[in-house]
Amino acid sequence: MFVLGAGGQGFNGGDIAFQLLMFLLLMFLLRKYAFGPLMGVMKQREEHIANEIEQAEKHHQEAKKLAEEQRELMKKSRQEAQALIEEARKLGEEQKEQIIQAARAEAERLKEVAKQEIAQEKEQAMAALRQQVASLSVLIASKVIEKELSEQDQAKLISEYIQEVGERR
Template sequence: MNFVAPESLVFWTTIIFIILLFLLRKYAWKPILGAVNDRENSINNALESAENARKDIQNLKADNERILKEARAERDGMLKEAREMKDAIVAEAKEEAQVQASKVIEQAQATIQSEKQAAIADIKNQVAELSVGIAEKVVKQELSDKNKQIKLVEDMLKEVTIS
């Protein structure tokens, strides 16, 4: 058996290691470092994209909040305007009803007054007719006797004074 001396083994191992290191450095180290650098760059780009996406999401959230606040304010304004319109319509309807009620009352009072005047005039006419009728009967009865006629004329003359 042929054995190699340990000193020459160390020498050849060192030479092979240096050659291997030189070959790795020349052919493998650059591509590996390039791949690592590319991977690092892609990770950094992904992190930047994620940060940009996070900022975009924050901006969208802020925009959504602003739009939501504006929509709520607009809704509140529309509700307030609707309430004001409702109150105005109700007030106008009440006022119109009050005016109509006043007109109806005035017309009823005028009708009552005219009917009252007509009733009073009718009563006066009936009283006058009754008075004339009664007076006619009384006068006929009183004037049927000659002595009573003379006495009536004398009594009337006493009542009438010449001024």
């Protein structure tokens, strides 16, 4: 026989075969009862983590989309507010112009009324003056009839007439 070791033991092929058989049986049992379920659990865990990552990514995308929508809404709100402010400013300007035009029209109307009143009063004053002139003319004529006047008397009569008219005013 062939000796391999220094202890004198020889090559025992049966022990090696038995140990190999036991090792293969142990591997089969571990694979069936330990590694299989362990791999299943690991596979489920991997799928769960992948799903969680996918869900987180979806939520992140939705959050980005909502944030963008919020930005757009804020932008639109600012634009609408600016448009309302601009419209109110224009309306204020229009009302200001209308008020100014109404005030000008009223001032013009009052001016015309005042002109008409002045013209009426002037006409009344002229009528009163004509009446006074007529009265004085009649008075002068009656005095002239009473006596014939010289040039000096006429000048005196006219100056008296003018003085009398001035006193009546």
